[in-house]
Amino acid sequence: MPLLDKFGRAISDLRISVTDRCNYKCVYCRTGNEGALYGELAFADYLRMARVLVGLGVTKVRLTGGEPLLRNGIVDFVRELAKLNTNSDHAIEIALTTNGHLLADLARPLKEAGLGRVTVSMDAVDPDRFARITRVPSGFDNVLAGIRAARDAGLGPVKLNCVLMRGFNEDQIIPFGLFAREEGVIVRFIEFMPLEEDRVWSRSTVVTLDEILARMSEYRPLVEIPHARSETARRYRFDDGIGEIGIIAPVSHPFCGHCSRIRITSDGKIRTCLFSVWDHDLHAQMRRGASDEELAEFIRGVVMKKEERHHIGEPDFVPASRTMVHIGG
Numbered sequence: 323m324p325l326l327d328k329f330g331r332a333i334s335d336l337r338i339s340v341t342d343r344c345n346y347k348c349v350y351c352r353t354g355n356e357g358a359l360y361g362e363l364a365f366a367d368y369l370r371m372a373r374v375l376v377g378l379g380v381t382k383v384r385l386t387g388g389e390p391l392l393r394n395g396i397v398d399f400v401r402e403l404a405k406l407n408t409n410s411d412h413a414i415e416i417a418l419t420t421n422g423h424l425l426a427d428l429a430r431p432l433k434e435a436g437l438g439r440v441t442v443s444m445d446a447v448d449p450d451r452f453a454r455i456t457r458v459p460s461g462f463d464n465v466l467a468g469i470r471a472a473r474d475a476g477l478g479p480v481k482l483n484c485v486l487m488r489g490f491n492e493d494q495i496i497p498f499g500l501f502a503r504e505e506g507v508i509v510r511f512i513e514f515m516p517l518e519e520d521r522v523w524s525r526s527t528v529v530t531l532d533e534i535l536a537r538m539s540e541y542r543p544l545v546e547i548p549h550a551r552s553e554t555a556r557r558y559r560f561d562d563g564i565g566e567i568g569i570i571a572p573v574s575h576p577f578c579g580h581c582s583r584i585r586i587t588s589d590g591k592i593r594t595c596l597f598s599v600w601d602h603d604l605h606a607q608m609r610r611g612a613s614d615e616e617l618a619e620f621i622r623g624v625v626m627k628k629e630e631r632h633h634i635g636e637p638d639f640v641p642a643s644r645t646m647v648h649i650g651g
């Protein structure tokens with residue numbers, strides 16, 4: 323039986339944050355300071371959580387953070403996760419979201435360990451702009467090398483996540499269209515959400531789907547590609563068939579009604595929505611000696627409490643109890 327919430331949504335997509343440490347300080351995510359950390363668990367704990375959730379019907383596991391490639395042993399962890407495929411009655415896709423800084427050397431080992439796909443966050447194709455956003459002076463070349471290594475290792479199609487924030491990088495829309503065509507990657511623009519540590523979000527800082535489409539169409543006409551209902555991105559190809567872009571528009575075009583996601587934080591809490599105001603301590607259940615069946619029961623109960631939708635920009639909006647770096651995007 324699929325893992326269903328009370329609105330009938332099936333939960334098939336698990337995101338595990340393996341650390342809330344990060345080597346970047348992106349303006350839309352973190353403060354310029356180090357900030358507090360919630361902590362990390364042993365990989366064996368995440369593996370058990372993943373195994374129980376796969377047993378409940380999860381088909382996709384995405385590793386994220388913080389920056390997941392900062393964790394020693396990440397390649398071995400992917401190898402162990404991939405083994406869940408052997409013991410499951412359905413196929414499991416393993417994916418990773420990274421800032422790409424350490425990816426060049428890890429892409430091939432990760433692929434060989436069983437990683438299926440990688441998404442790299444990159445918010446400007448101009449190195450100076452990139453440095454201003456990430457607050458890391460020399461990361462651009464590493465990320466570019468990481469993207470190319472991932473593509474060459476067969477971790478494709480490589481997707482890039484670009485969070486657009488007015489005043490920082492809205493002029494990068496067309497350059498990213500060119501980049502997608504030249505590098506053979508799928509660029510996905512993400513509307514800025516109020517999940518940042520600096521609390522600078524306002525509706526006016528969001529570069530919306532309509533605006534992105536209008537700007538990109540000045541460069542070349544776009545043709546919409548049909549997408550699965552649970553897919554977060556609306557997909558478009560250029561009219562000549564070269565290059566694909568996506569737009570993830572949680573602010574201007576929310577997709578909560580088709581949400582299939584559940585998240586585990588690096589300290590072992592379940593979050594049923596990015597904008598949850600509480601989380602559910604799965605690791606505490608493990609510490610008290612719960613069996614796999616008891617964990618499954620706990621998870622079923624938590625999923626029933628999944629929020630119907632977020633309330634971004636509405637008068638009753640309550641900020642999430644954690645910021646993105648401590649949730650895992």
Ligand code: SAM
Nearest residue numbers: 351387388389419420421443483514515646651
């Ligand atoms: N460090 C990894 C990375 O950079 O991809 C993984 C963690 S990061 C929190 C995951 C994704 O969340 C990134 O693609 C990032 O751009 C996105 N993100 C972070 N803060 C965001 C915000 N306030 N609004 C929208 N997306 C955000």
